[in-house]
Amino acid sequence: MRLLLNTLLLLAMTNVFAQNSLTGLVLDNSTNEKLAFTNIYLSDLEKGTVTDENGNFNLENLPSGNYKLVISILGYETKSININIPNLQYIEIRLEASAIEMEDIIISTPFHKLQSENVMKVERAAVEDLNASGAVNLTEGISNIAGVESVTTGLSIGKPVIRGLSSNRVLVYTQGVRLENQQFGSEHGLGVSSSGIESVEVIKGPASLLYGSDALGGVLYLNPEKFAPQGSSSGDISGNYYSNTQGFNTGAGYKASENNFKFLFRGSLTEHSDYDTKDYRVTNTRFTEQDFKAGIGYQANTFKTEFRYNMNNSKLGIPEEIGVQSTLKTPLLPYQNITNHVFSSKSTVFFNNSKLDINLGYIYNDRKEFEDEHHHHDEDEEAHEEHEEEEHEDEDHHDEDHDEDHETLVPSLQMKLKTANYDVKYTLPEFGKFETIVGIQGMNQENTNYGEEQLIPDATTNDFGVMATSHIHFEAIDIQLGARYDNRNISVVSGLNRDFNSFNGALGFKTDIFKNLTARVNFASGFRAPNLAELTSDGIHHGSNRYEVGNADLNNEQNFQTDIALEFKNEHVEFFVNGFYNKVNDYIYLSPNGNTIDDTPVFDYIQNDAKLYGGEVGVHIHPHPIHWLHIESSFETVTGKQANDDYLPLIPANSLSNVLRVEFERPWLKKAYTFVKLASTFNQNNVSTFETSADGYNLLSAGLGGSFNLFKNEATLSISGTNLTNKTYINHLSRLKPDGIFNMGRNINIGLKYQL
Incomplete structure (x- = not known):
């Protein structure tokens, strides 16, 4: 290296x-x-x-x-x-x-083309638009993208679900490097703030050719904000208020570019109290988050490089039952305290007709979890009991004293995950109609325990992969193909040592059937090596109330997916239909073995073949000449089954989204808009053996916004409301569903951004 x-x-x-x-x-x-x-x-x-x-x-x-x-x-x-x-x-x-919205270059695919030129279908959404729709955080925002949902624990913890696959089957990229933050846990969130994120790209389907293990289900690619154009500078401050949680998000940023150097920085602070429903506040869904991002770039002649850093610290309450009703924002016990540091560098050397890209990353994740009984060892137990009695007498004092009590706690669980990764790609000179990229990727990862309990053992993971892919452009058709080999070694201090190997490939076609009708057909394979929890677990998982037993003999998950996409566009209407069939061999899941340990049911990690199928269909009407009117409708469905026809767990319900949007401008108001949205989620009766069915519901949202001059600078105001009818409902992917706890009720969001 x-x-x-x-x-x-x-x-x-x-x-x-x-x-x-x-x-x-x-x-x-x-x-x-x-x-x-x-x-x-x-x-x-x-x-x-x-x-x-x-x-x-x-x-x-x-x-x-x-x-x-x-x-x-x-x-x-x-x-x-x-x-x-x-x-x-x-x-x-x-x-x-x-009237079609401006396109952007798709960064998550290797050849960096516009979506209209891409062989692979990739969904892209600007974070600014997701926030304007009323999303409280990034996890909630990405759920507005077709084919994407989230497994949530309250408001602060969410994991992306792409066409029914989640957890380690979905890879997250930020700042150009894979994000490793112990995402194997169902109660572990993204650990990334939307502040300083410009856009989100979603690859729906196996992307192991591009990203290796863990991209079996797809990729969530987070694009950081761009540097300022050369010779310019800009700054801004922003604030958001959320009525439901009485929460706020504030942020500020500045960036400048001069000669060959450019830099930026951005900081944000977020605090939310327990979210409210029509009947109660959901105790300990409160959270706080501090986020800081910075970057510096240099470009001269045939060389450019940039270095970025992100620090994110979150204190996340872990909800268990409905209890104290409070609007304070400091999490109660139990809670997580997570600090994530992401260092990344991206460098390119340009030759006459080729280039070399080198991306390097280092992620330091420190995860602490605190429970009631784990107080500092020198704390007087009798004084602690007396203190608890006082807490029950006054709820406000309960929360205030809790802040002080946190200082005496030691974590019941503390894991540090240190990950170094590299991604080196060489773009060959174009040969006729061929664009070709070859590359190597790798990762070294160490997990170390420091807490009183151990969830997964100390271990070292090493990855190495080599890949090649080509884009062939003919007049009537574009073809993209590639192949890859990967090796993963997992070495556990207890003596377990496993190697996992896999060959994968992809083949795709894009062609214009008629003038305005484009077809895409993609075939791709992917794989996922078992994670440490699946291989080595042996203990009670309090978050799910089960005793989990790992299986050291698990094999790779290996899948093959077929995608077909049709897209029609003219000056009046856009229409799309996407269908997929995904066959997953050796799908890993938990199953009870009938025994109990300490009155807790025992679950084993086992494997079985599985299949998932479904798709998305949608229409966008923007009639000529009234292009300010936009009518959008989309439907998405996915079904997941094991080989024995039992349904897979955590499969999102079918859903339908209808949006009426008006865009307009006035001399004093720029980029103005208003929208009304009705999101319908249908009954989910296709559930696994250990799930309960979920009722359908309808959620009404609306909003407006625009930009105007304020003290000679631009200000942008947005007002949006979600769940305007204050509907009580439970999403099938909520981890609070077994306890019958509702999702969030009505929320009004007011946001203001001011350019300095």
Whole structure:
């Protein structure tokens, strides 16, 4: 690895080509109107500008090579052009008017194309839009994306579910590196704040070709906010208030770019009390979160690099039963205290017609869990009992004293997970119609216990993978194919040592059947090695009230999925239908063996083949010429079964979403909108042996927002309401469902962002 880094630095210093520039003009193709303030972006270089009032632009200090130029402005189709520098020095670009929203480059796929050019279907959503819809946090926000749900424990803890698969079957990427934060636990959340996240991309289906083990079910890819354009700076402050939890989120950020250097930083603070339902507050769903993100970048000639850091500290209450009714925000016992540090670097060396990308990451996760009985050993037990009696006399004093009591606690459970990973890819020079990428990926991970209890043992995990993938562009069809080999070694201090190996591949086709009708067909395999909990568990899992016994002989989960997607677009309507069939061999799950230990039922980890199938269908109507009107409707369904026809657990219910959205502008109000949404979730009767069925429900939401000038700077105001009828309901994927505890009631969110 040291040799690789030295080579990178040497290339950065010696591959200094002549500086080049690109100038151009952007026009409306029908009217020849010069388009001012159009976004011009070189995605490979992460460098951009905007056109001036006459539609002209200029990009300087460009290295020689082949690049993708992306041109976008609201009200026009986004355009992607392959260019060669320095062969091209001036370009005239004509855009077609369109009511379709602007497209963005998809980062989670290797060739970084617009979604309209992609062979693989990827869902993308801007975090700003998710927040404007009333989402309290990132977990709730991603549940608005078609085919994505969340397994939740209250409001603060949620795990993404992609087409019925969750936990270690869904890989999360942040800052360009895989996020490792002991996500094997069903009561472990993402540990990532939406602050400083620009957009979310979702690969629905096996992505082991690109990401290795744990991407069997799909990938949730979090794109950090971009640096400021060269020669510019900006800052902002923001605040959000949530009526249901009497909670708030505040944040501030600043970024600047000058010459070859650029930097940014952003901080946020979040606090929520127990969420409210029509009948009660759900005790200990309160939480607090502090988040800080920073980045620095450097670019010169044929080399660019950036380093990013994220620190996230969360104190999350673990709800157990309905008890004290309070609007205080400090978690009660039991609670989690989680600190996550993510260090990442992303570097690229550009050659004449090829490039080398090197992504490095280090994640330090410190997870502590506190329970009632684990007080500091020198604490006087009699004084503690007397203190508890006082707590029951006054609920407010209960919460205030709890803050002080936290200082005397020692964690019942403390695990530190240290993960170093690398991802090195080389993009070969284009050969005819072939774009090809080869690469290696790897990970070293150490889990160490420090608490009084042990959930999983001390262990070391090492991954290594090698892959190759090609995109072939013909006039009538695009083809993408690839292959990969992976090895994972898990070494446990108790003596267990297992190796897991897998070959995987993918093949996809994209073609325009008619002028406005695009078809995509993808075949892909994926795998997941058993995690430490599945291999080594031997003890009571208090969160689920069962004694879990691991199985050291578990095999890889291996799957094969077929995807078919059809998409129709014209000036009036967009329509899509996606279908999938996913066969999973050796699916790992828990099953009771009929015994009990300490009056707790014993569950074994066993394997059986499984299958999942379903899809999404939707329509978006934006009639011409009233393009300010948007009517959107989408339906999603998934069914999961074992080979014996028993249903799989934690499969989301079928759902239907209908949205009416109006967009408009006034001289004093920009980017204004208002919407009404009705989300219908149907009965879930296809449940596993150990689940209960769930009733359907309808949730009504609405909101409005826009930007205006305030003290000569731009301010953005948003007001939204969710569950406006204050419906009492229980989502099938709520871990509080067995106790009959409702999900959150009516919530009004008011948000304000001010540009400095």
